[in-house]
Amino acid sequence: MSNVYKLARLAFVLLIYTIQNSVLAGQIPVPAAPKVSAKSYILQDYNSGTVLAESGSVNRVEPASITKLMSAYVIFNEIKAGRLKLTDKVLISKKAWRMPGSRTFVEVNSKVPVEVLLKGIIVQSGNDATVALAEHIAGSEDTFVSLMNQYAVKMGLTGTHFANSTGLPHKNHYSTAKDIATLAINLIREHPKFYAYYSIRKFIYNGIPQYNRNKLLWRDKTVDGIKTGHTGSAGYCLVSSAKRKNMRLIAVVLGDKSEEARTNSSRALLNYGFRFFESRKLYSAGQALKQVRVWKGEKETLSLGLGSDMFITFPRGSYKKLSATIDIQPEIMAPVSKGKKLGTLNISLDKTVIAEASLVALQPVNKGGVFSRSLDGIKLWFK
Numbered sequence: 001m002s003n004v005y006k007l008a009r010l011a012f013v014l015l016i017y018t019i020q021n022s023v024l025a026g027q028i029p030v031p032a033a034p035k036v037s038a039k040s041y042i043l044q045d046y047n048s049g050t051v052l053a054e055s056g057s058v059n060r061v062e063p064a065s066i067t068k069l070m071s072a073y074v075i076f077n078e079i080k081a082g083r084l085k086l087t088d089k090v091l092i093s094k095k096a097w098r099m100p101g102s103r104t105f106v107e108v109n110s111k112v113p114v115e116v117l118l119k120g121i122i123v124q125s126g127n128d129a130t131v132a133l134a135e136h137i138a139g140s141e142d143t144f145v146s147l148m149n150q151y152a153v154k155m156g157l158t159g160t161h162f163a164n165s166t167g168l169p170h171k172n173h174y175s176t177a178k179d180i181a182t183l184a185i186n187l188i189r190e191h192p193k194f195y196a197y198y199s200i201r202k203f204i205y206n207g208i209p210q211y212n213r214n215k216l217l218w219r220d221k222t223v224d225g226i227k228t229g230h231t232g233s234a235g236y237c238l239v240s241s242a243k244r245k246n247m248r249l250i251a252v253v254l255g256d257k258s259e260e261a262r263t264n265s266s267r268a269l270l271n272y273g274f275r276f277f278e279s280r281k282l283y284s285a286g287q288a289l290k291q292v293r294v295w296k297g298e299k300e301t302l303s304l305g306l307g308s309d310m311f312i313t314f315p316r317g318s319y320k321k322l323s324a325t326i327d328i329q330p331e332i333m334a335p336v337s338k339g340k341k342l343g344t345l346n347i348s349l350d351k352t353v354i355a356e357a358s359l360v361a362l363q364p365v366n367k368g369g370v371f372s373r374s375l376d377g378i379k380l381w382f383k
Contacts, residue, residue, distance in 0.1 A: 297334030
């Protein structure tokens with residue numbers, strides 16, 4: 001038996017042994033993500049933000065009608081702020097009525113309720129409804145687009161710039177799969193009431209039935225949104241979100257070759273994420289995780305915790321292998337303001353850090369009196 005054959009046989013035996021041990025321990029081996037036909041894509045956990053699969057996710061591409069996620073986000077914020085009501089009537093301008101592409105079939109000079117136009121944007125992807133609301137909110141579409149770009153900067157969408165509210169092709173209109181996933185997460189988190197509109201399959205206006213182009217709403221009962229897009233230059237695009245038990249995933253597929261291809265690509269990514277990963281909430285915001293000594297303060301101890309809930313995504317079955325370590329700033333001196341970062345919480349899997357979060361002061365600690373400060377000064381000198 002040759003040495004090469006012996007080594008190959010040994011490697012195979014070790015591989016089988018590793019897989020068997022992983023299965024016995026409850027951990028499922030994680031394969032590479034499925035290959036899909038989209039030009040760029042990303043699969044991301046909603047709660048933890050962990051990216052489970054990606055390709056070309058920071059490449060700038062045409063987002064087509066995925067653009068309308070930001071248009072809707074601006075509109076939702078206007079409603080939330082009380083500057084716009086669902087029952088308000090919007091005058092349809094000639095520009096809005098003449099918009100090419102997908103249409104809600106609103107009539108020029110008619111007055112249409114905001115809620116009807118919103119459904120036209122979300123379900124039918126109507127360019128006419130989008131421009132009508134943009135003009136109503138900001139006076140002109142250009143001014144509305146300026147608002148869109150301001151929100152993009154605020155969200156940290158560094159690969160995104162909007163030139164219109166609809167997604168029609170323009171040389172200065174672009175985004176990335178990564179940015180779009182961030183936008184989708186913010187929209188779902190901040191506007192859950194309006195996010196429910198993205199699960200509407202059929203919308204009727206003026207006697208004309210209009211169907212949601214997201215085929216996953218029919219094919220996967222766990223999918224509850226979010227938006228399709230298509231132009232000749234952008235290809236077929238789809239942002240989808242699904243929730244199974246306590247885990248929500250966001251899949252962004254851009255530049256696919258057909259409507260069916262974008263559906264299949266998105267479904268393959270979502271199934272991969274749910275099959276091989278799980279997500280859990282480890283700690284709650286404000287939960288005391290560590291007591292530390294405070295020097296020269298009105299009290300000697302201080303509770304440290306997290307400023308927001310901590311979720312973690314990891315290979316399915318490996319929960320018991322997670323470990324937590326805490327690094328604390330040495331010699332914490334008063335005064336300490338609430339929320340001040342004083343340490344770091346690290347979560348590791350098999351000795352590799354896979355997540356971290358800042359540990360902050362859960363209460364303020366004021367400076368102590370002259371005597372207590374002097375006494376602590378002596379203690380520190382000896383320490």
